[in-house]
Amino acid sequence: MAKTYDYLFKLLLIGDSGVGKTSILFRFSEDAFNISFISTIGIDFKIRTIDLDGKKVKLQIWDTAGQERFRTITTAYYRGSMGIMLVYDVTNEKSFENIKNWIRNIEENASADVEKMILGNKCDLDAKRQVSKERGEQLAVEYQIKFVETSAKDSLNVEFAFYTLARDIKAKMEKKQEASNPPGGRTGAHQLRANEQQRKPTSWLSRCSVL
Amino acid sequence: MSCSSVEDIPEQCKDLFTQDGVLLKASIGRSISDLNSIGMLCIVQNSDGTKCIEWRPNDLITIDSDTQDQEWAVVNTIGRRQRTLSGNMTSDYAAARARIIRIPLDELKTFKCSRNNQQMQFSTKQGVWQNTFYFQHGNAEIFVAYLKNHVKTAKTRHDRNTYVVVEPNIESQVLNRSFAELDIFTENTTDVVWNLVSNFKQRPYETTLEAFSKLTDIVYYGNEGMNGKRDVSEEVAELLTKSMSALEDTTTVTRTDEYEVINVKPTLPPRPCIPRGTPLSTEKWEGLQDPEGRVTEIDGVRQLIFRGGVAHSIRNSVWKYLLDYHPWRMTDAEIKILQKRKTEEYFSMKLQWRSMTDGQESRFSEYRDRKSLVEKDVNRTDRTHPFFAGDNNPNLMVLQDILMTYVMYNFDLGYVQGMSDILAPLLLLLGNEVDTFWCFVGFMEKIASNFDMDQAGMKQQLVNLQQLLTFASPELAKHLASKDSGNMYFCFRWLLVWFKREFSHRDIMRLWEVLWTGLPCANFHLFICVAILDSEKDVLISKDYGFTEILKHVNDLSMCLDVDRILSTAEGIYHQIISAPHLSDQIRIILGIPTVGSRPEPEPEPEPQTSQTNGNVETDPGQTDMEEVTLEYNGLQISIVTKTVWALLA
Numbered sequence: 028m029a030k031t032y033d034y035l036f037k038l039l040l041i042g043d044s045g046v047g048k049t050s051i052l053f054r055f056s057e058d059a060f061n062i063s064f065i066s067t068i069g070i071d072f073k074i075r076t077i078d079l080d081g082k083k084v085k086l087q088i089w090d091t092a093g094q095e096r097f098r099t100i101t102t103a104y105y106r107g108s109m110g111i112m113l114v115y116d117v118t119n120e121k122s123f124e125n126i127k128n129w130i131r132n133i134e135e136n137a138s139a140d141v142e143k144m145i146l147g148n149k150c151d152l153d154a155k156r157q158v159s160k161e162r163g164e165q166l167a168v169e170y171q172i173k174f175v176e177t178s179a180k181d182s183l184n185v186e187f188a189f190y191t192l193a194r195d196i197k198a199k200m201e202k203k204q205e206a207s208n209p210p211g212g213r214t215g216a217h218q219l220r221a222n223e224q225q226r227k228p229t230s231w232l233s234r235c236s237v238l
Numbered sequence: 239m240s241c242s243s244v245e246d247i248p249e250q251c252k253d254l255f256t257q258d259g260v261l262l263k264a265s266i267g268r269s270i271s272d273l274n275s276i277g278m279l280c281i282v283q284n285s286d287g288t289k290c291i292e293w294r295p296n297d298l299i300t301i302d303s304d305t306q307d308q309e310w311a312v313v314n315t316i317g318r319r320q321r322t323l324s325g326n327m328t329s330d331y332a333a334a335r336a337r338i339i340r341i342p343l344d345e346l347k348t349f350k351c352s353r354n355n356q357q358m359q360f361s362t363k364q365g366v367w368q369n370t371f372y373f374q375h376g377n378a379e380i381f382v383a384y385l386k387n388h389v390k391t392a393k394t395r396h397d398r399n400t401y402v403v404v405e406p407n408i409e410s411q412v413l414n415r416s417f418a419e420l421d422i423f424t425e426n427t428t429d430v431v432w433n434l435v436s437n438f439k440q441r442p443y444e445t446t447l448e449a450f451s452k453l454t455d456i457v458y459y460g461n462e463g464m465n466g467k468r469d470v471s472e473e474v475a476e477l478l479t480k481s482m483s484a485l486e487d488t489t490t491v492t493r494t495d496e497y498e499v500i501n502v503k504p505t506l507p508p509r510p511c512i513p514r515g516t517p518l519s520t521e522k523w524e525g526l527q528d529p530e531g532r533v534t535e536i537d538g539v540r541q542l543i544f545r546g547g548v549a550h551s552i553r554n555s556v557w558k559y560l561l562d563y564h565p566w567r568m569t570d571a572e573i574k575i576l577q578k579r580k581t582e583e584y585f586s587m588k589l590q591w592r593s594m595t596d597g598q599e600s601r602f603s604e605y606r607d608r609k610s611l612v613e614k615d616v617n618r619t620d621r622t623h624p625f626f627a628g629d630n631n632p633n634l635m636v637l638q639d640i641l642m643t644y645v646m647y648n649f650d651l652g653y654v655q656g657m658s659d660i661l662a663p664l665l666l667l668l669g670n671e672v673d674t675f676w677c678f679v680g681f682m683e684k685i686a687s688n689f690d691m692d693q694a695g696m697k698q699q700l701v702n703l704q705q706l707l708t709f710a711s712p713e714l715a716k717h718l719a720s721k722d723s724g725n726m727y728f729c730f731r732w733l734l735v736w737f738k739r740e741f742s743h744r745d746i747m748r749l750w751e752v753l754w755t756g757l758p759c760a761n762f763h764l765f766i767c768v769a770i771l772d773s774e775k776d777v778l779i780s781k782d783y784g785f786t787e788i789l790k791h792v793n794d795l796s797m798c799l800d801v802d803r804i805l806s807t808a809e810g811i812y813h814q815i816i817s818a819p820h821l822s823d824q825i826r827i828i829l830g831i832p833t834v835g836s837r838p839e840p841e842p843e844p845e846p847q848t849s850q851t852n853g854n855v856e857t858d859p860g861q862t863d864m865e866e867v868t869l870e871y872n873g874l875q876i877s878i879v880t881k882t883v884w885a886l887l888a
């Protein structure tokens with residue numbers, strides 16, 4: 028069977044229970060939001076193929092159960108992931124504090140060069156906010172990780188986040204390829220479709236903070 | 239070493255053991271073109287009584303269509319196989335025959351297992367491995383076990399995988415005895431199979447149980463028993479089973495892979511199709527209670543529920559017994575008192591957290607964490623069901639109150655994701671907060687290990703599931719292992735919340751009440767997993783699903799499963815396994831039945847009514863009309879079908 032994509036990236040969503048990992052994924056894969064989501068038990072994944080600078084990039088995004096107790100199982104799925112979204116809930120202080128623990132968890136279980144990004148989700152719920160955007164930015168600086176506040180409900184910055192992470196992975200990958208091969212080696216032989224609606228990542232830059 | 243003298247092959251000889259899918263990797267004196275061809279490795283008894291190990295390339299093997307069912311072609315133990323060597327011998331055929339490798343057992347000096355038990359090497363001369371075979375299906379474990387039945391071996395000191403033949407051509411005592419016993423009973427003319435067929439229509443379940451283990455043995459030990467001339471009596475069947483079981487300890491060969499614990503066993507008996515029954519009705523339920531309200535036929539009730547579930551109208555009452563809230567033997571009056579006490583206990587625990595002030599809470603992080611988890615999950619539990627749908631639904635408050643009270647009941651365990659899934663159907667059915675709480679406590683008792691802090695209970699179940707699947711469906715287990723899915727993590731959700739996410743509320747009630755009976759063995763929920771996987775086997779294998787596709791496929795089965803069909807299949811698989819002559823201790827432990835090692839020596843039975851069954855279902859042979867079949871596990875005699883139950887079923 029011919030491939031319909033140029034790259035396959037395995038991404039992972041992690042973070043405390045109830046921060047909105049599944050909602051973010053649902054927003055990105057189905058462009059929808061459901062207030063009455065069920066909690067994730069075990070592990071699941073969704074697929075979306077995006078167009079990135081003329082390349083078809085298939086994103087396989089893994090969604091995990093958040094509760095600490097299940098980590099021994101969920102960390103088994105860290106292996107091979109190329110990008111990780113660390114998600115916290117801006118209305119939940121504890122979930123923000125735990126980002127540090129999640130980073131440690133990544134260091135222990137994922138490959139060292141995995142691309143990371145921190146997402147402060149539920150930024151539409153301003154009245155309930157416990158974690159300011161500045162604190163999120165500060166944490167990101169501390170760990171040298173990109174950061175953006177998102178709202179799966181209002182479809183804010185979710186696309187941007189995945190595109191950014193995917194682009195970073197692609198850049199890293201191509202850099203590695205160039206290092207090992209002379210440039211121009213890829214012919215794009217697997218590319219079959221090119222008519223997917225072009226999304227415009229640049230338009231999001233104005234309403235998010237990227238470090 | 240006489241490897242290839244074609245003319246020596248007798249036209250008719252007996253295959254004592256055959257193993258398909260064995261690759262010839264190396265053979266001294268053979269041309270390279272002979273290597274890497276697939277064939278069958280056998281232990282053959284020649285017409286003169288001598289034995290040899292024989293490897294036949296696949297293109298030589300012809301299937302005798304009328305006697306060989308594919309299912310049974312893998313191992314046709316002791317069955318007599320006509321070899322179709324006579325007649326039109328083409329040159330190809332002759333060439334293939336020339337490729338047969340024969341290693342007489344009285345010349346065999348040493349043999350060795352390696353490469354995760356998948357490779358076997360033989361030597362008839364010290365220091366030279368003349369032949370090397372690779373087992374594509376499973377591994378050499380079973381072959382070694384059978385071989386050791388025919389040659390006396392000792393393990394070498396420096397390498398526990400190398401066996402030195404001490405005294406060639408000596409059969410194990412136990413097997414000899416078995417065959418001797420078998421001959422004694424040749425004159426018995428009862429046709430077990432015919433009885434099975436004729437009784438099946440009238441009494442399907444009982445008949446199946448009664449005859450199944452016998453049928454197993456007949457099929458397993460060759461078709462002599464099938465022609466109506468001979469019955470393998472239960473004593474013989476038992477003896478044979480034991481002689482096979484005695485091999486168990488010799489089959490344990492090095493295990494390098496954590497999940498490669500059980501290895502492929504040759505055959506399982508055919509799977510009986512056991513129909514589901516009708517649900518326990520109001521009349522039957524009332525008929526099983528005495529005037530004071532005590533349940534008189536506890537085992538009977540359990541069996542009826544196992545067979546058909548509970549009629550919806552009486553679930554509210556019956557579930558309280560199944561979930562150990564109401565003791566079976568209590569009178570109505572006693573239950574009233576109990577309920578009063580339990581209600582008080584519930585509200586006192588509820589008051590404990592209800593009376594917590596904001597200040598207290600702010601200084602009590604462990605409590606706060608638990609409360610936060612509960613709130614998050616309650617808000618996303620079954621919200622599409624009308625009972626829990628909509629904003630400010632009061633039933634969500636009840637869910638929350640029960641879970642918070644449970645936090646106080648078992649603070650150390652606290653709240654773990656999945657608990658709200660377990661609770662929701664209980665509240666939906668029972669309606670009452672206090673009853674629901676205590677039934678939830680009872681359910682949690684049954685699945686407490688699912689929520690261990692270190693997830694040890696879940697991991698153990700996943701390992702057990704893998705072992706069970708390997709025994710029941712080795713081909714699928716092998717496929718999963720080859721796709722990096724041998725840890726069975728893709729079944730995590732099934733096990734954690736007992737399939738709650740896979741079925742509708744209506745179906746989950748049926749499944750759970752059946753599982754709560756604890757019948758027919760421990761860990762029957764694992765058989766549910768095996769049944770589902772078995773029904774997906776063809777898809778998973780034929781489409782060559784990999785790691786991600788397996789997970790996706792399994793996750794997508796949610797709400798597409800037929801609960802009655804799965805229960806029926808699971809029970810069928812249970813009977814296949816429990817009747818398997820090669821039932822290993824590992825599986826026995828999962829099923830909660832005595833292991834071979836712990837089994838008391840057979841001795842004259844003091845009570846003729848009770849037979850030592852060790853999991854095999856038997857009737858007392860002295861009383862053919864007796865309508866009671868007993869199954870023993872955990873030292874308990876469990877009555878499978880009593881007269882009372884059959885009267886009620888009718």
